[in-house]
Amino acid sequence: MIIEAAARVFAQKGFSGTVMAEIADLAGVGKGTIYEYFDSKEELFFSVFEWFSRELGASVTVSVAALGGSASERLMALSSSLMRSWDEIRDMFSLFFEFWAASQSSQMRERFKNAFREAYGEFRGIVSSLIREGMARGEFLPHVDPEAVAAALVGTWDALFLQAWFEDSFDLTATARNFMTVLIQGLQGSGGGRGEP
Amino acid sequence: MIIEAAARVFAQKGFSGTVMAEIADLAGVGKGTIYEYFDSKEELFFSVFEWFSRELGASVTVSVAALGGSASERLMALSSSLMRSWDEIRDMFSLFFEFWAASQSSQMRERFKNAFREAYGEFRGIVSSLIREGMARGEFLPHVDPEAVAAALVGTWDALFLQAWFEDSFDLTATARNFMTVLIQGLQGSGGGRGEP
Amino acid sequence: MIIEAAARVFAQKGFSGTVMAEIADLAGVGKGTIYEYFDSKEELFFSVFEWFSRELGASVTVSVAALGGSASERLMALSSSLMRSWDEIRDMFSLFFEFWAASQSSQMRERFKNAFREAYGEFRGIVSSLIREGMARGEFLPHVDPEAVAAALVGTWDALFLQAWFEDSFDLTATARNFMTVLIQGLQGSGGGRGEP
Amino acid sequence: MIIEAAARVFAQKGFSGTVMAEIADLAGVGKGTIYEYFDSKEELFFSVFEWFSRELGASVTVSVAALGGSASERLMALSSSLMRSWDEIRDMFSLFFEFWAASQSSQMRERFKNAFREAYGEFRGIVSSLIREGMARGEFLPHVDPEAVAAALVGTWDALFLQAWFEDSFDLTATARNFMTVLIQGLQGSGGGRGEP
DNA sequence: CATGAATGAGGCTTCATTCAT
DNA sequence: GATGAATGAAGCCTCATTCAT
Numbered sequence: 001m002i003i004e005a006a007a008r009v010f011a012q013k014g015f016s017g018t019v020m021a022e023i024a025d026l027a028g029v030g031k032g033t034i035y036e037y038f039d040s041k042e043e044l045f046f047s048v049f050e051w052f053s054r055e056l057g058a059s060v061t062v063s064v065a066a067l068g069g070s071a072s073e074r075l076m077a078l079s080s081s082l083m084r085s086w087d088e089i090r091d092m093f094s095l096f097f098e099f100w101a102a103s104q105s106s107q108m109r110e111r112f113k114n115a116f117r118e119a120y121g122e123f124r125g126i127v128s129s130l131i132r133e134g135m136a137r138g139e140f141l142p143h144v145d146p147e148a149v150a151a152a153l154v155g156t157w158d159a160l161f162l163q164a165w166f167e168d169s170f171d172l173t174a175t176a177r178n179f180m181t182v183l184i185q186g187l188q189g190s191g192g193g194r195g196e197p
Numbered sequence: 198m199i200i201e202a203a204a205r206v207f208a209q210k211g212f213s214g215t216v217m218a219e220i221a222d223l224a225g226v227g228k229g230t231i232y233e234y235f236d237s238k239e240e241l242f243f244s245v246f247e248w249f250s251r252e253l254g255a256s257v258t259v260s261v262a263a264l265g266g267s268a269s270e271r272l273m274a275l276s277s278s279l280m281r282s283w284d285e286i287r288d289m290f291s292l293f294f295e296f297w298a299a300s301q302s303s304q305m306r307e308r309f310k311n312a313f314r315e316a317y318g319e320f321r322g323i324v325s326s327l328i329r330e331g332m333a334r335g336e337f338l339p340h341v342d343p344e345a346v347a348a349a350l351v352g353t354w355d356a357l358f359l360q361a362w363f364e365d366s367f368d369l370t371a372t373a374r375n376f377m378t379v380l381i382q383g384l385q386g387s388g389g390g391r392g393e394p
Numbered sequence: 395m396i397i398e399a400a401a402r403v404f405a406q407k408g409f410s411g412t413v414m415a416e417i418a419d420l421a422g423v424g425k426g427t428i429y430e431y432f433d434s435k436e437e438l439f440f441s442v443f444e445w446f447s448r449e450l451g452a453s454v455t456v457s458v459a460a461l462g463g464s465a466s467e468r469l470m471a472l473s474s475s476l477m478r479s480w481d482e483i484r485d486m487f488s489l490f491f492e493f494w495a496a497s498q499s500s501q502m503r504e505r506f507k508n509a510f511r512e513a514y515g516e517f518r519g520i521v522s523s524l525i526r527e528g529m530a531r532g533e534f535l536p537h538v539d540p541e542a543v544a545a546a547l548v549g550t551w552d553a554l555f556l557q558a559w560f561e562d563s564f565d566l567t568a569t570a571r572n573f574m575t576v577l578i579q580g581l582q583g584s585g586g587g588r589g590e591p
Numbered sequence: 592m593i594i595e596a597a598a599r600v601f602a603q604k605g606f607s608g609t610v611m612a613e614i615a616d617l618a619g620v621g622k623g624t625i626y627e628y629f630d631s632k633e634e635l636f637f638s639v640f641e642w643f644s645r646e647l648g649a650s651v652t653v654s655v656a657a658l659g660g661s662a663s664e665r666l667m668a669l670s671s672s673l674m675r676s677w678d679e680i681r682d683m684f685s686l687f688f689e690f691w692a693a694s695q696s697s698q699m700r701e702r703f704k705n706a707f708r709e710a711y712g713e714f715r716g717i718v719s720s721l722i723r724e725g726m727a728r729g730e731f732l733p734h735v736d737p738e739a740v741a742a743a744l745v746g747t748w749d750a751l752f753l754q755a756w757f758e759d760s761f762d763l764t765a766t767a768r769n770f771m772t773v774l775i776q777g778l779q780g781s782g783g784g785r786g787e788p
Numbered sequence: 789c790a791t792g793a794a795t796g797a798g799g800c801t802t803c804a805t806t807c808a809t
Numbered sequence: 810g811a812t813g814a815a816t817g818a819a820g821c822c823t824c825a826t827t828c829a830t
Contacts, residue, residue, distance in 0.1 A: 024817095029815075031800090032817065101291070167314055178342040218824080408695060429805070572736040622796060
């Protein structure tokens with residue numbers, strides 16, 4: 001598939017460092033063939049972005065659906081699951097840089113921005129539901145703002161990846177676990193309120 | 198100053214979207230003059246990066262130094278102070294995208310990565326000191342890992358900016374405040390432990 | 395018919411502006427099918443040229459054959475008939491530009507030149523016969539050079555079309571009539587010599 | 592001068608047969624240099640057109656200004672002068688084909704058409720003035736339409752060149768002289784009216 | 789020191805042509 | 810025979826960099 005080849009090259013060389021010929025080579029097709037399916041380099045890039053978002057979204061959705069236990073446990077499990085996926089993501093993580101950069105400088109700025117907004121929104125929604133659920137069960141404090149915490153939390157995970165990116169020795173799993181413990185404690189409030197008293 | 202002009206253009210057009218001529222124009226110098234001071238476009242870009250890091254680092258250090266009160270209060274104040282600076286940062290925020298992207302695809306990859314590691318490390322250090330201080334004062338729970346929380350927190354702020362970037366309507370201040378409340382509560386543990394008992 | 399489709403597209407887009415795919419579409423056949431009948435784009439172009447020449451040649455021959463009256467009258471009638479055909483020709487007129495251009499730059503230069511020479515020669519022959527006939531009848535002055543006048547006249551008609559091409563408001567019919575009146579007068583010499591004295 | 596080099600190459604290879612590199616080579620400059628002065632291949636082509644028109648227009652204007660004698664004589668002299676210039680024009684004549692073709696298929700169609708209209712109009716104006724002058728002097732018949740004859744005559748000369756283009760053996764001078772004799776006779780009407788009786 | 793005209797390597801893209809189905 | 814997906818050569822154009830002034 002051309003898109004996957006493109007993803008790989010874009011991830012490695014960046015958008016403008018990437019040469020169409022290399023994608024073609026890696027995909028095992030002729031240069032011209034790419035243009036049968038994608039109007040331009042930029043269009044291809046956007047398609048890679050869509051494909052990547054879809055992939056990632058799907059895997060998150062699946063992993064959340066599989067979760068059980070109290071809200072706290074599920075939140076923690078979600079975090080761990082994400083962190084564990086780092087090794088799979090790692091190679092492709094730099095794609096985010098390129099996507100982000102494209103959201104500013106590309107001529108398709110708006111399309112990228114919209115797509116990002118959506119993707120973040122969706123993920124945030126999943127997490128805020130989880131929190132809201134915890135609140136409904138009395139597991140979490142009532143005055144918490146689920147949206148705010150979800151937004152920040154989603155960002156935190158994102159940013160932990162970013163740090164892992166820069167520091168090979170960065171201990172993603174431990175850092176996330178420690179942080180989540182504190183955060184969940186904060187959500188539960190004093191005495192812990194471990195779900196059912 | 199050439200660097201500032203370059204920063205502005207890079208922020209707006211991205212690294213490869215930027216044309217040396219435009220920087221020269223904006224800086225009010227000849228194209229050739231840039232090469233008197235910087236060996237190449239990439240070198241200039243890296244210089245922009247260093248300048249930008251320094252600027253940012255300085256402003257954070259200053260704002261932390263000015264902080265007073267309990268560790269919780271100072272943490273909250275730091276967060277608010279950062280969020281308040283968004284409007285100043287906004288225009289230049291996209292530089293991060295470019296820097297991040299450069300950390301992968303640029304030929305100066307390692308220099309970028311190192312600089313990032315350092316910058317994050319420094320900031321993380323400031324925050325973890327704050328937390329450690331809170332622990333020392335008994336304000337925060339003892340079993341917390343200051344490094345982990347600091348790393349995550351620094352990332353969270355970063356990522357909140359990212360979301361504000363994509364969503365104009367994103368309420369940075371409120372989101373950060375809500376989140377920090379929960380997190381600080383988690384750090385303080387049950388009953389709150391407002392500093393000295 | 396592929397040739398007619400090709401003619402239409404070549405006329406509209408020019409030789410190199412024409413894409414084989416468009417011809418195929420317009421002709422309602424597959425791109426590959428064209429190559430069953432024509433070895434190359436250039437070959438197809440030349441075939442269009444031949445087809446067009448034949449068409450045009452035929453229509454001129456027919457219209458001349460239908461002419462009656464004195465040589466002057468027939469000359470005038472031929473001119474009018476040609477001018478009247480402008481609306482039919484107009485859309486295809488730009489093909490001439492392409493053919494002419496091809497006669498210089500195409501790899502088939504010689505074939506084009508020859509064909510043009512022939513076509514012009516044939517047309518010139520028809521007109522010079524007409525003039526010679528007028529001379530034989532004593533209608534035209536004896537010292538006229540029928541070949542020269544025919545060559546120029548054929549060219550004049552051609553060039554009037556050219557001007558009509560550039561100027562929508564150009565009055566082909568009137569211009570041609572006025573000019574022909576003068577020319578015929580010149581052929582007849584003093585007193586007019588309306589055919590038989 | 593780049594324009595002259597371009598003219599030469601365009602004349603030889605046609606617009607799309609021409610490669611920018613060849614122009615650059617012939618002009619003795621780098622490929623990029625051309626783009627310092629012309630935005631695109633098409634713009635360069637149009638500039639060649641303007642340059643060529645100006646050159647030609649100037650030479651015609653000069654040659655007309657130098658003319659003396661009766662209107663008939665001047666008309667004949669103009670014709671001869673034009674025909675004599677064939678050898679100089681010959682090599683560049685095919686540029687006309689390209690220009691004409693461009694007036695249909697180029698994206699700058701309108702600019703070309705306008706320029707042609709103007710150029711033809713100007714030339715036509717010169718010739719019609721000459722005829723009008725002849726009429727004023729009583730040298731030419733009064734009922735002649737100077738505009739029509741001028742338009743046709745300008746076209747005739749054009750078209751004679753065209754035929755000379757296709758037929759090396761075509762005797763431009765003789766053909767033009769013979770034709771002009773007839774035409775002038777037609778303008779003078781019966782008895783000749785050689786200017787002053 | 790400053791400049792900006794000149795450069796040419798390099799990349800995206802087009803499209804005539806082929807050939808397996 | 811007909812097709813159209815695949816191809817890759819080729820060309821326009823950009824732009825970082827140089828260097829004579």
